[in-house]
Amino acid sequence: MAEAIAFYFLSACILGFAVLVITTRDTVHSVLFLVLDFLFVAALYVLLGAQFVAAIQILVYAGGIVVLYLFVVMLVNLKRPPEAHQDPHRRTGWGFALSVAVLVELAAVGAYSYARPASALAAAGSAGMPVTGNTEQVGWLLYTSYLIPFEIASMLLLVAMIGAIVLAKREL
Amino acid sequence: MVDSVVIPLLKIVIVLNATLVAVTYMVLLERKVIAWAQSRLGPMRVGPYGILQPIADAVKLMIKEDITPNRADRWVFTAAPIISMVPALIVYAVIPFGPEISLFGRKVSLYITDINVGLLYIVSVASVGVYGIILAGYASNSKFPLLASLRASAQLISYEVAVTLTLVSVILMAGTLSMVGIVNAQYNQHVWFIFVQPIAFALVLIGGLAETNRAPFDLPEAEQELTGGFHTEYSGMRFALFFLAEYANMIVVSSVVTTLFLGGWLPPFPNTPVLHALYYVPSWIWFFLKSFAFLYFFIWVRATLPRYRYDQLMRLGWKVLIPLAIANLVVTGIVKVMLL
Numbered sequence A: 001m002a003e004a005i006a007f008y009f010l011s012a013c014i015l016g017f018a019v020l021v022i023t024t025r026d027t028v029h030s031v032l033f034l035v036l037d038f039l040f041v042a043a044l045y046v047l048l049g050a051q052f053v054a055a056i057q058i059l060v061y062a063g064g065i066v067v068l069y070l071f072v073v074m075l076v077n078l079k080r081p082p083e084a085h086q087d088p089h090r091r092t093g094w095g096f097a098l099s100v101a102v103l104v105e106l107a108a109v110g111a112y113s114y115a116r117p118a119s120a121l122a123a124a125g126s127a128g129m130p131v132t133g134n135t136e137q138v139g140w141l142l143y144t145s146y147l148i149p150f151e152i153a154s155m156l157l158l159v160a161m162i163g164a165i166v167l168a169k170r171e172l
Numbered sequence B: 001m002v003d004s005v006v007i008p009l010l011k012i013v014i015v016l017n018a019t020l021v022a023v024t025y026m027v028l029l030e031r032k033v034i035a036w037a038q039s040r041l042g043p044m045r046v047g048p049y050g051i052l053q054p055i056a057d058a059v060k061l062m063i064k065e066d067i068t069p070n071r072a073d074r075w076v077f078t079a080a081p082i083i084s085m086v087p088a089l090i091v092y093a094v095i096p097f098g099p100e101i102s103l104f105g106r107k108v109s110l111y112i113t114d115i116n117v118g119l120l121y122i123v124s125v126a127s128v129g130v131y132g133i134i135l136a137g138y139a140s141n142s143k144f145p146l147l148a149s150l151r152a153s154a155q156l157i158s159y160e161v162a163v164t165l166t167l168v169s170v171i172l173m174a175g176t177l178s179m180v181g182i183v184n185a186q187y188n189q190h191v192w193f194i195f196v197q198p199i200a201f202a203l204v205l206i207g208g209l210a211e212t213n214r215a216p217f218d219l220p221e222a223e224q225e226l227t228g229g230f231h232t233e234y235s236g237m238r239f240a241l242f243f244l245a246e247y248a249n250m251i252v253v254s255s256v257v258t259t260l261f262l263g264g265w266l267p268p269f270p271n272t273p274v275l276h277a278l279y280y281v282p283s284w285i286w287f288f289l290k291s292f293a294f295l296y297f298f299i300w301v302r303a304t305l306p307r308y309r310y311d312q313l314m315r316l317g318w319k320v321l322i323p324l325a326i327a328n329l330v331v332t333g334i335v336k337v338m339l340l
Helices: A002-023 A027-047 A051-075 A092-115 A120-126 A135-143 A147-168 B002-037 B053-063 B074-094 B118-128 B130-139 B143-174 B179-188 B198-211 B236-261 B273-280 B283-304 B310-339
Strands: B100-103 B106-109
Touching: A002 A027, A027 A051, A027 B074, A027 B130, A051 A135, A051 B118, A051 B130, A051 B143, A135 A147, B002 B053, B002 B074, B002 B106, B002 B236, B002 B283, B053 B236, B074 B118, B074 B130, B074 B236, B118 B130, B118 B143, B118 B179, B118 B236, B130 B143, B130 B236, B143 B179, B143 B198, B143 B236, B143 B310, B179 B236, B198 B236, B198 B310, B236 B283
Parallel strands: none
Antiparallel strands: B100 B106
């Protein structure tokens, strides 16, 4: 019961702040609401018993990435809102396709978890591993069941890093 | 009920109040030590040898006029000091001041909580503290604070990377992220981690100075260039909050370094039968002695070293500390796999 109340409260806050992020006029305020949103998402992770993911969420998103956003927003003067494009229907087709894709994806995830509630993590949890504070569990799964996606993700990050260096440096 | 609610609440109240008192007296200690380093007396008027000076300071700051500049971003301007203070205080939740002891026939642990991801919790909460400085500079809507806050955020982000990478090698040695677990690992291995990870110790210490904006890395508040730094437009109690947050962060860094490298509450060479007599000194006294040594070191460094230039600071962070941290991590990993 208490967990359900906490969940709905946190979800309401997350959605509320997410709406504020895109409706606030001041860009810095919008970034700040994004930070708050990330903090509440971290709280949601704690509620799920995923303390490791919560700490990483705060460290990487709230503490790292959004600080860089804030940097960019403060350096680029956005006091004046960007002017609306001449043709308001310019992106409608793409936007519609994207939102349908996201909706289908969400529905697929929902259907999948409804059909097979025992996910890999829950299976690992039932195999005698501690449920709370699952740093070891996350590491274990990353280096066994999810090794290839993990390695591909790190390759992607490496490529992004090299790309950033190439873009930033005029001459190598 | 008593064990799950009353005792934790009591511990939180005690730790918070002790921290705030310690912070105010850190200010006095700093003024005194710097005065001695410069052959002055320091505060002498309020109370014998000036020991009541912090109270006078607090009263002065509270009755000062609280000014919000006209062109400031009012909400953010108000929130910034709070955002800097809160992370500095909630970090104390996982710092172990001592092991479990029995007090009035009840088992009481000398830490508020021991979570499985303790060290990560500290790093992530500390990383949120940088918002206080950035927002203070932005919300003031004034040149110097903005410059200072840009400097500060660049500095904090750069050194955070180095410190976090270094901490990973300590985690490798201990095999756990829990603060209590790290102390216990040093107990089981009969040695403080400073002797097995000297490079990591030096890196964390330097990074800690930079993360707390202390000399020689106090560029965000370089008076000569920036009039006052990111808190130029703040006055009264709001300014005091920034000030207190800095000192609270110093105490956090000292406690974390003590826990990770100097065995926390353990005496020198823990778990050695010859030195058993050292266990008669209560555990928390060891902890406070070691933390105090670091706090003194912080002040001593400030009295001794000149400030870095901005490009030197960045070069040190990215070209020296981060490669060293990575090398240390790789060597630690190889040694650990080969030997254990």
